[in-house]
Amino acid sequence: MMDDTEIEAMATLSGSSSIGDPVSERGHSLVDEDGEDWLYPERRPSLDLGPSPMDTSQWHYVDQALTPALSYSSMASEERSNTMNDDDGVSTNDDDGVSTRVQLDRTDSYSSCYSMDSDDCEKRTPKVKSKDDTVSELPNAPELIQDPNTIRHPSLTVKFTFKAIANILQKLSEKDVKRFKMMLWQRYPQSFNTPPQGLDLVDLVDRMLECYSLEVSLQVTKVLLDEMGQKKLIDYLETLCIRNEVRHDLCETLKRIYGEVYEDVAMQGERKPFDEVFTDLNITTNCDSGPNIEHEVMTIVKLDSNRKPGKLLSTSDILSSKRLDRSNTKLVVLTGVPGSGKSMAVRRLILDWCEQRSHEHVSFLIPLPFRELRQFEGSEVSLLEIIQKLYPETKKLREEDYRGEDCKIMFVFDGLDEYNDNLDFNTTELLGDYTRPTTLNVIVVNLLRDRLLYRGLFLVTTRPQVRRYIPWDMSYNEIEVLGFRDPDKDEYFKKRFKNPDQATRVIAYINSFKTLRIMCHLPLFCSLVADECQHIFREKGTQAELPRSITYMYTKLLLVLIRQHRVFRAPGHTPNEERDFLMKLGKVAFNMLEQGQFKITKTDWKDTGIDDTEAVINSGLCTQYITKPYVLFQEKVLSFIHPTMQEYLAALYVFLSFRNLGKNIFEQQHLKAKVRGIFKPHKAMELYKSAVDRSLLCEDGKLDLFLRFLFGMALNTNLELLQTFCTASIKGPSVIEDAAVLIKKRLRENPSRSNNLQHCLEELGVSAAEAASY
Incomplete structure (x- = not known):
């Protein structure tokens, strides 16, 4: 083997140490320290021969090259050689902040060192070639074989090939790198017109990709590593190729699943690209903020103790490499009230990873929505089987991919609130083998306990109350989605x-x-x-x-929350059970509203007779958060997802009490049994008269929106939506005209409350201009 001095001497004898300098030596040889004679074959002349005359008599005809594409940006050799890392091959920035990232966005038409299509320039031979021009090569040079019928996997790109080869060479010692260069010069002399010893790793790999196809470049690397006895690096290079193929195929699957969405809630009509409809979300590090308490009429006191605003985050900040460097926490719980955009945030994160816009340190991102995991309930299955069943392209992955330090896998558990089984973190059996079949519950518990795939990263989305399933001694970060800002x-x-x-x-x-x-x-x-x-x-x-009518939109929101969302949480509930639940919840809302109360402690909640799981998780009409009224003391508090939803449910309770039971809540008098369920106009007007008068007595306006909702429920369009909660079909004439007359009378008597009473007229279908004339 040659030492550094002899290598430099070899470069000097070649006539030049740079790629562009002319080569004057032909077929010279050197003797190394072992006495072995190394033959260096004759080199083809470079096109850049300077201003001196050029002899073109011996030139041979070759096909015209394709138009070359710009390949890589200029960079400093020493800097880019030192900034390559194991994961990416080439880092983004050096210590001085200067960009040293190779721009690898070119196609497979490269700029060639011989002004020809260098994707397979070793195959481009002159049509006429004399015996004297034959390049001498060592007899033991391995043959490069590329099957023309082989279809290139779409994941094999210039960017990946460059990074993979550079990554492998970076793992070699300085001595082995020099040996690799020498063997490359000896075995495949058509690649260089001067010895490659002066090239750094970036230029070396760049030259290989210029003169060989992507497949052959990888083959050359493997052949030389094999001769050097670097079996582990060959295996690692093959691992990188397999991971690259799996990542590509997984990304295509995820793009197909998450890349398009229905714009409407009913999931009908045309699907559109998610990027066209996604809007930035208000994601904050400050949790337990409680519901949004902004109100049209009242000023509501802050419901929690989190006065300090949290730091605004984007989805790219979740489990980012910077956050992981600052903290060892690998579990993030993303919470938010129903409809706040948690699933939108997850979809954004997944697609950004697929497009390499964020989380580039994550090798594989595997979404495991609990809606999909439910199919594995009641049977024994391994985590590996679950992953391969949901994402068949992952079957190529091997144990080192799941266990390796250089292969980070992020699991996204979307919708923990839809998981019906109990997550027992204290008595559930330990599981460390991701290939062993067991129950789904054991798998989920051990994943979140960081016992199974302990190198994995985990993102869990849930409604706030489900945090109780996360053990108190488990280290995790919590962030909250608050929906849209203005x-x-x-x-x-x-x-x-x-x-x-x-x-x-x-x-x-x-x-x-x-x-x-x-x-x-x-x-x-x-x-x-x-x-x-x-x-x-x-x-x-x-x-x-x-x-x-704002009542109409609130009624639509109610139906979406308790119907479409309930399907995945409590599918066994009957319409009667659903109606009874709304009546109980509405009664709580009405009583709290009359007292001017918008939150209720966990202790007080027990007296309502309502299961908090049903109110918070299954229906999505309530939320739970933690307040800290005293030092070293905290309590769990429940409230409705918004004060106006509390007012709407209170109005629904009063409406259904009269509609189904014939009871005027304000008068606390029951109608005779024979007339129950019959909507008699004069009796209905007694209800509305009592409601209006009670509302006018509240100078703080706490019953104003309640009154608007109550009148709005008399409108036929809203009655049709609410019919499912009524025990009998609607009979008798409408009360709209009489109700409008009542409101107009109260308007004349109470001009100071005209604004809300005019809104009540609008809820009854009176135009805004006509309502304002009273």
């Missing part, structure tokens, strides 16, 4: 409505109702409003009048 609300409607005139009309519409504007902090509510407006535009045109 600018995000407008941005959502601009994306949802491609017609600018329609988007402008919808934004003006929600701005005309302060309560609608407030409730649009929930992406789910925004979607319901957009669905309704879109339906009206489609049926009646862009200039059609939009609904003036």
